[in-house]
Amino acid sequence: MKVVDYISTRGEAASLGFRDALLAGLARDGGLYVPREWPVMSKKDIRALRGKSYQDIAFEVLKRFVDGEIPDDKFRAMIDEAYATFRHPAVVPLVQTGPNDFVLELFHGTTLAFKDVAMQLLARLMDYVLAERGERATIVGATSGDTGGAAIDAFAGRERTDIFILFPHGKVSPVQQRQMTTSNAANVHALAVKGNFDDCQNLVKEMFNDAAFRDRLKLSGVNSINWARIMAQVVYYFTAAVSLGGPDRKISFTVPTGNFGDIFAGYVAKKMGLPIDRLVIATNDNDILARTLKTGRYEMRGVKATTSPSMDIQISSNFERLLFESYGRDAAAVRSSMAGLKQSGAFEIQPEALKAIRREFRAGRATERQVATTIRETLAETGYLIDPHTATGVFVARKNARAASPMVTLATAHPAKFPAAVKSACGIDPALPSWLADLMEREERFDILEPELKAVETFIGEHARA
Numbered sequence: 001m002k003v004v005d006y007i008s009t010r011g012e013a014a015s016l017g018f019r020d021a022l023l024a025g026l027a028r029d030g031g032l033y034v035p036r037e038w039p040v041m042s043k044k045d046i047r048a049l050r051g052k053s054y055q056d057i058a059f060e061v062l063k064r065f066v067d068g069e070i071p072d073d074k075f076r077a078m079i080d081e082a083y084a085t086f087r088h089p090a091v092v093p094l095v096q097t098g099p100n101d102f103v104l105e106l107f108h109g110t111t112l113a114f115k116d117v118a119m120q121l122l123a124r125l126m127d128y129v130l131a132e133r134g135e136r137a138t139i140v141g142a143t144s145g146d147t148g149g150a151a152i153d154a155f156a157g158r159e160r161t162d163i164f165i166l167f168p169h170g171k172v173s174p175v176q177q178r179q180m181t182t183s184n185a186a187n188v189h190a191l192a193v194k195g196n197f198d199d200c201q202n203l204v205k206e207m208f209n210d211a212a213f214r215d216r217l218k219l220s221g222v223n224s225i226n227w228a229r230i231m232a233q234v235v236y237y238f239t240a241a242v243s244l245g246g247p248d249r250k251i252s253f254t255v256p257t258g259n260f261g262d263i264f265a266g267y268v269a270k271k272m273g274l275p276i277d278r279l280v281i282a283t284n285d286n287d288i289l290a291r292t293l294k295t296g297r298y299e300m301r302g303v304k305a306t307t308s309p310s311m312d313i314q315i316s317s318n319f320e321r322l323l324f325e326s327y328g329r330d331a332a333a334v335r336s337s338m339a340g341l342k343q344s345g346a347f348e349i350q351p352e353a354l355k356a357i358r359r360e361f362r363a364g365r366a367t368e369r370q371v372a373t374t375i376r377e378t379l380a381e382t383g384y385l386i387d388p389h390t391a392t393g394v395f396v397a398r399k400n401a402r403a404a405s406p407m408v409t410l411a412t413a414h415p416a417k418f419p420a421a422v423k424s425a426c427g428i429d430p431a432l433p434s435w436l437a438d439l440m441e442r443e444e445r446f447d448i449l450e451p452e453l454k455a456v457e458t459f460i461g462e463h464a465r466a
């Protein structure tokens with residue numbers, strides 16, 4: 001048996017090795033892959049990361065998940081190439097904003113959002129495995145704004161993949177939209193769906209669950225339903241923690257949350273042995289996760305448009321991975337929760353599982369007014385400009401910080417991606433960096449589709465080359 005293999009949260013799909021899990025995206029039973037066992041790093045292993053580069057730490061952490069399925073030298077080269085695309089030498093620099101407060105800037109990649117961290121590596125991993133097998137794949141992804149741009153940037157022009165990104169028509173920021181619609185690569189297709197992000201994500205999952213379509217098109221996914229996305233996001237919890245004295249000191253993290261992928265990566269880091277004090281979920285007005293932690297009932301209530309559109313989500317996919325863990329890896333309990341969600345838009349979490357979740361996570365919400373005030377106050381007090389997603393995190397972090405541990409808030413997007421919201425909050429109109437300076441003048445190319453499986457499958461079937 002392999003040291004690390006991947007099992008589905010719904011328990012009815014075959015377990016897979018790393019390369020197969022990478023290409024599969026969603027498991028065939030509709031579940032999400034997780035490693036059968038969490039690889040563990042001792043305090044000594046973690047101490048040895050101190051002073052190392054982001055790339056070195058990425059290799060040390062991630063090789064435990066890749067499990068030799070990609071030769072070390074090739075994997076290391078992919079890591080080096082992926083992070084050479086970042087515009088900051090530290091890749092994800094940590095900025096101090098208060099005596100015990102830090103912001104982890106995850107937005108120095110090509111599309112100015114944290115998605116670049118995982119996506120640049122994922123594209124190289126997929127290319128490698130497809131080339132090794134002499135195969136092609138059709139990538140389908142759903143986005144509330146950032147995953148789409150990052151995926152299109154990372155996969156544009158790649159020979160072995162066609163990529164189809166579904167985004168909610170009229171519900172992403174103009175910068176986010178143009179990052180998806182102005183690629184002139186022939187393998188890129190931006191699809192504006194007349195619906196919200198949850199509709200887009202449901203369509204992607206339905207395509208994966210249509211076995212004939214999935215096999216014919218050789219579907220693969222780049223959302224955080226794909227384990228490799230989560231895995232790559234684990235790395236920055238380690239880099240931040242060791243630079244603040246970990247593992248000999250506990251660190252807390254607050255994470256602006258939507259699809260629960262980024263914060264789940266923090267939970268994975270903790271499972272691997274990283275001493276994390278508080279892991280705090282920060283939501284905008286779409287506060288389904290904060291409500292769930294409070295009441296034990298996951299209940300959809302319709303999406304509200306906010307100034308942090310990337311978090312305008314009700315179906316938080318990776319919460320399924322946490323449920324699996326919290327139910328002691330009882331796949332039947334996960335299946336029953338997911339059936340409830342599908343049928344009635346809600347499910348109850350059993351008391352023991354809820355206790356387990358509350359032991360690991362805290363949660364809070366920032367209203368639209370609180371987000372705007374946080375942008376303005378942070379600028380006035382520290383001279384530091386943040387975007388509305390990061391501001392959601394900073395607001396919630398303040399409520400959950402404690403003297404015992406430094407609090408790191410994840411800065412998930414550059415303020416220039418959301419200029420209207422930032423300007424209205426504090427009067428500053430953040431400029432796009434030089435490589436995107438003409439973005440708003442570039443010609444757009446996208447198709448508008450009804451939120452119907454048949455319409456989307458027909459479009460993809462006619463345009464994919466798999």
Ligand SMILES: Cc1ncc(COP(=O)(O)O)c(C=O)c1O
Pocket residue numbers: 113114145146147224256257258259260261262263310311389412413
């Ligand atoms: C800027 C930004 N912040 C936060 C999030 C939420 O991250 P996650 O979906 O991993 O919870 C997203 C979207 O995923 C995002 O694009």
Ligand SMILES: N[C@@H](CCOP(=O)(O)O)C(=O)O
Pocket residue numbers: 142143144145146147148222223224225258259261310311317
């Ligand atoms: N906020 C995301 C939504 C999709 O999240 P993912 O991490 O599962 O890809 C976005 O910006 O698209």
